[in-house]
Amino acid sequence: MKKRTGKGYIINTAVIAVIIVAFAFIKSAFGGNEQFRLIIVPSLWQCCYLIILAASLNLILGFLGQLSLGHCGFMAIGAYAAALISLAFQRAGVFTEKAGPAFVLVLIGCILAAGILAALVGLLVGIPALRLKGDYLAIITLGFGMIIVNIINNIPFAGQEGLSLGSASASLYKNGLGFGTASKVTYLWVALIVTLICLTMMFMFIRSKYGRAIKAIRDDEIAASASGINTSYYKIFTFTFSAFFAGIAGALYACANATLSTSSFAFTNGGILNSTFIVVMVVLGGMGSLTGSVVSAIVMFFVNYQIKNGLWVKSLPGFLGGIFAYPMLVYAIILIAVIMFRPRGIFGTYEFSLLNFVRDIKEHRAKKALQKAGNKEAKSND
C-alpha cells in the first residue's frame, strides 16, 4: 500500500514534469504562431477557469449531493475582488507594467484574495442556506446568486461598467490584471499551475476524511449523522471550500477577459458561462467524478467554440447548419438524453488515475504476452 502511494507520487510528478517541459518547448517553438497566440492560448485560459468552476461545483453537486444554482455568484465575487485589488495595487504604485516579480506577486496575491473573499461569502451564504436541502436549497442558492450580482451592480466602484467610472472601458487591459494576447501567452503558466493546484487540492479533499464524510452525507444524511458525522459542519465546510475555488476561477476570468460585466455571471444567459451551464457541465461529466468535470468542461468549451467560430460549421448543409445556429438547443437535448440513459453522468464516479492507468496497461500487456506464449506453445505442440 505504502509502496503504491510512493510510486503514485513519482509517476504523477514525472508526468507533470514532462508536460511542463513539453509545454515550455511548444511555447518556445510556436510562441510566435498566430494560431497558438490567438486561438490556443485564449482557449486554454478559458478552459482553465471553466475546469476549476465545474470541478468546484462538482464538490457540492456530485460529492455532497446538494444542488447549488448560484455558483457563478461566487465567481463574480472572485473576479471583481481580483480586479479591484489589482487596480488598488497599481494605484499604490506596487507595479507599473504587467511584468516583473512585483506584478507576479500581486497577481498571485489577487488570485488568492479572490478565493478567500469568495470563500468568506460562501461561508456567510452557506450557514443559513444549508439548513435547507433539496429543492429549497436550489432555490435559495439561486436567490443568493442573484443578490450577489444585483449588489455588485449597485456598488459604485464596481458595477456594470467594468470598473471604470462612467463608461464601459476595457480598463483592466491597461491597468490591473487584465491580460492582452501577448501577456496571456507570457502568463499562461500561471493559469495552468493554478488550475493544476486547484485540481490537486480538490482531489486531496475527496480522498480524505472530508471526502468520505461528504459522500456519506450524499448517500444518506440521516445515516451519516447517526455514524457520528457532523453533517452541518461538513456541508458548510464543503460549500465554503467550493466557493473558494469558484473565486479563483473568477480571478482567472478577470485576467483572461480584461472586461467584467455582471451579465456574464447570471443564472442564465446566451453564453456558456452561467450558473445553469456549469450545472450542465457537471451533470454531463458525471456527478461525483472530477475527471468527468474536467473532460466535460474542455469538451463543452471546445464544442461551443467550434460552433461559434469553426469554419466547418458554416460549411454544413442547411438543416445541420440550422441546428448549430442554436447550440443551446443541442445542449439541452444532449443533457436530457444523458440524464435518461446515464443518470449519474457520462463518467459516473470514475476517476482517472495515472497509477492505475499504468497498472492497467501493464496488466493488459502481461495478458497479451501470456496469450502469445500460449499460442506459441500450442503451435509447438502441433
Place this chain on the structure above:
Amino acid sequence: MTESKKPVLETRNLGITFGGLKAVQDFNIQIFEGELVGLIGPNGAGKTTVFNMLTGVYLPTVGSVILNGEVLNGKKPHQVVSSGVARTFQNIRLFKQMSVIDNVKAAITKDIKYGMVDAMFRTPKFWKVEHELTEKAMDLLSIFKLEGKADQLAANLPYGQQRKLEITRALATDMRLLLLDEPAAGMNPTETAELLECINAIRDRFGISILLIEHDMSLVMNICERIQVIDYGLTIASGLPEEIAKDPKVIAAYLGE
C-alpha cells in the same frame, strides 16, 4: 446482572407528541453494562420512535435521556454518537455509492487527528492515520467476514451482508451502547440464528450494552436478558423473558384482544 451497578443508559418519563398524538409516553428504561435488552411491541407501537429519541433524531417533548450520567436531550445525532450511542436502521441505510470499507471508515470519526493542511499536503501524519483507519476497518469487517468485499460498492452486497455491514459501521463509532432496529428483518431462520450469534459475540468482545428492537417475540426470547414491551406508546410489561412470555397484557397486545 446485579442491580447495584450504575446503568449505562437511563430514561426518565420519556415522551413525545406529534401534533396532539402521544406517540410515546412515560418511557422508562435502564440498561446496564454488558446487558442485552430487548424492546418489543406490535407494529406501530412506538419502538423506532424511542430509538429516534435516544439518538437525537427526535427531540423528546418531555422527560430525559441519561447516558453514563450525562443528559443527552437536545444533542444532535452526531453528538449523541460521540457520547457513545450508535444505531442501525430498520430499513437499511448504507452509504450505497461508497465502497464497503469506506462505509466503515466514514464512521470512524473519533480517531481522525489530521486536519485540512495534512489532507492537502499528504503529510506523514495523514498517511499514518489513514493506515490505522484502514487496519481498524478491516479488523471490524472481519467480524462479519466482510473483509473480502472491502472494495465492493455497498449497494452491490446481498441483503444479509448489508445488514451486517450496517452493524459493522455502527461498531466503528466506538460506542458503549448499540441500538439495533430489527436486525433480523427479512432474514431466513438460518441467517437469523447466525446473526444472533454474532450479536452475542460482539457484546462479549467489545463489552458493550445492546438494546434490540424486534416485533417477533420468539426471536428475542432466546438472547435477551431483559425485555420491555410497549404498545400504543405505553410500556405494558418489563422483566425477564420468561415473565414476559406469560404476561397476559403482552399476550393480549400481540393477539389483539
Place this chain on the structure above:
Amino acid sequence: MSTFIQTLIVGLRLGSIYALVALGYTMVYGIIRLINFAHGDFIMVGGYTMIFTIPLALAMGLPAWTSVVFAILCCALVGMTTELVAYRPIRKKGTSMTALITAIAVSMLLENLAQAIPAIGPNPVVASQIFSTGGFSIAGVTMEWTTVSTIVISAVVMVVLYQFTQKTKLGRAMRCVSEDKEASILMGINVNRTIVLTFAIGSGLSAVAALMYMAQYPKVYTTMGMMLGLKAFVAAVLGGIGIIPGAMLGGLIIGLVESFTTSYVSSSMADTFVFLILIIVLIIKPAGILGKNVGEKV
C-alpha cells in the same frame, strides 16, 4: 398617500400575476415534488399561442381573450408531452436532483426551440389590446379593471383548485399520489394518468396566467418565462409549496414587496429584496408561511 396607494396597486397587479403562475407551480410540485422549472416557459408557449390565435379569434367575431382557449389546449399539450417524454422516464430512474436538472434542461430546450422556430425568432412581439382599458379611482389613483379581474381570477382559480383537490375523485387521487405513490397504486389509482392530468391542469393554468400577464404587460418574448417563473416559484415556496392558498398569499406578498421596495427603498435593488424575503422566511419557517414542517421519516 397617493404614492402609497399607487404602490399598493402596482404591488397587487404584479402579485396577482405571480399568484396565478404560482398556483400552477404549486399544483405540480404538490403531486410529484418537482420544481417544474419549465413552468415559466409554458407561459411563453401560452403567450405565443395567443399572439398567433388572437387574429383568428377576431376573424371569427369573438373577443380577443377567447384565444386563451387555444392557449390552454396548447399549453396542456406541451405540459403533458414534457411529462411523458422527459419527466416520467427520469422519475423512474433518477433522484430528485436529476429530475430538477431535467426540468432546467426542458426549460432551456423550450426557450431555444422557440427561438429556432422562424415564426417566433429571438425578437420580442407586442400583443394587441386584449381587454378594454378603464378602471375606478381611489384617492386619485386609477385601479384598472384588468388588475381587479386578475385578482378575482386568481382567487377563483384558487378556490376552484382547492375544492377540486378536496371534493372530486381526481382531486382525491392527486392528493393520494402526493402522499404515497406506492400506496396509491395499491388503492387502484392510476398514478401515471393522475400525474399527466395534473400536468395538463397546471400547464393549462399557465395559459390563463399568460392571458392576464399579456393584458397588462403586453410584451411576449422567448425568455419571458424565466424571471416571471422564478419569482412565481419564489412566491409558491414563500407561501408553502404544495399548498394552494399558500401560492396566492406568497404571490401577493412578493408583488407587494417588489413594489414597495421600488417606491420606498431602492428601485434597482427590488429583486434583492424579493429574494431576501424568501431567504428570511425559509430560514425562520423552512416549509413556507402556510407550510407544515414534516421531518424525514427514519
Place this chain on the structure above:
Amino acid sequence: MKKKLACLLLAACMCLSLAACGGSGSAASATPAASDAAETPAAGGEITIGTISPNTGSLAAYGSAVTTAVDLAVEEINAAGGINGSQVKIVNADDQFDPTECLNAFNSLVSQGIGLIIGSVTSGCTSAITDAANEEQVCLLTPSATADSITTVDDYVFRACYADSFQGAIAAAYAKQSGYTEVGVVYCAADTYSKGLYDSFNTACEKYGVTVKAVESTASLDVQDYTNQFASMVKAGVEFVYAPYYYDVIGPYIVTQARAAGYKGIIMGADGYDSTPDYVVDGADLSVFNDVYWTNHYDPADTSDKVQSFVKAYEAKFGATPNAISALAYDAVYMYKQAIEKAASTDATAVRDALADTSAVYTGVTGTFSLDASGTPTKGASIISFTSEGTTVTTKLVDVVKELPQA
C-alpha cells in the same frame, strides 16, 4: 471495470473526434488566412472584412440588423466593381452578446488573417476587444458602440456613430432649450448603454445648469412595471424625464405606464427608441406616445437621395425598414471602402492611417461627417418625436443638431 473502460474509450473517442473536427477547422482557416494576409490588393483579388455581431442571444435582432446591412453594402460595392477592383468578402462571427465570446470571435477572425473588422454592436462587447485590436494592430470599426471610452487618440479603433457623451448632452441641451430647468431620469442600472447615457446626461445637465431632481432606476431589462418610477417623477414635479431604454421596453411598457401613473410631461430617449412604432400595442390608445422625443443617427423618412436609396434598396432586399444600426453598419462598410481606396492598400496599418485622417469627409446615410482625433464621427443627431392620433404611431423629425450648444 469493463464499464469504466468503455466510458474512458467513449470519452477518448469524443475528444479525438472533436480534436479532429477542430484540427480540420483551424487548418482550413489557417491556409487561406496566411495567403490572404500577404496578398496586396491587386485588381481581381479579394478583400476580406470581418464582422462581429450578436447573431444569437438576447440581442439577436441587432445582429441581423448588422449582417443584412453589411450584405447589402457589399453587394452594391461588388456590383459596382469592388474596391480598387477587388471584390469584397465578408466573414461573420457571432459574439452571443457576451464579452468572452466576443473576444473569441475577434481572435478567430484575426487568426484567419483578417485585418479589417466591423464590430461589435454593443458597448459592452466592443470594449472587450478594443485593446486587443490595438495590440494585434487590427482595424476595428464599430457601427454602434456608443460608450465614450471605446475610441481614443492613436489607436486602431473607430466608429460610425457618435458617442454617449454627445447623445446624452444633446438630450440635456434639448431640455434646456425647451425651457425645462428641473428634470428626472429613469434608467436601468444593470445595462451599460442605459447607465452610460444616464451618466453623460447627468454631466451635461450640470454644464447647462439643469437640475436633475429625481433619479429612479430598474434592476434589469426584464422589469415589466415602471409605474412606481414614474409616480416618483410626478411626485418630484418634473415635466421632462430622460429614460434611456430600448424599443421593446418603451413601446409596450414605459410610455403607457408613465401616462397611467399620471405623468404628462416629456419623455426623452436615445437611439434605443428606434423601431418603437413596431412595438406598440395595437388597439390601445396610442395618443400617449405624443410628447416622446429621442435622438437618433438618421431618420428613415429623410428625403435626401442617400437615405431614400438606402431605405428602398434595403426594403426591396429584406422587406423591412432599416433601423439606425443597419444604417450605421451600412455606413461602416463604405467608410472602409473610402479608407482602403485612399490608402491604396488593405494593410491594417495603412487603413488605420487613412481613417485617422481627420480631414477625410464621409458622406453616408447617417449624414456627412468626418472623424475627430479619437476616431468618433462629428456629426449631427436627429431629434425625432413620436406623433399619434390614437391608433398609430409615426415619427417626425423635430430638429437636426449639428453640434452641441455652448453652456
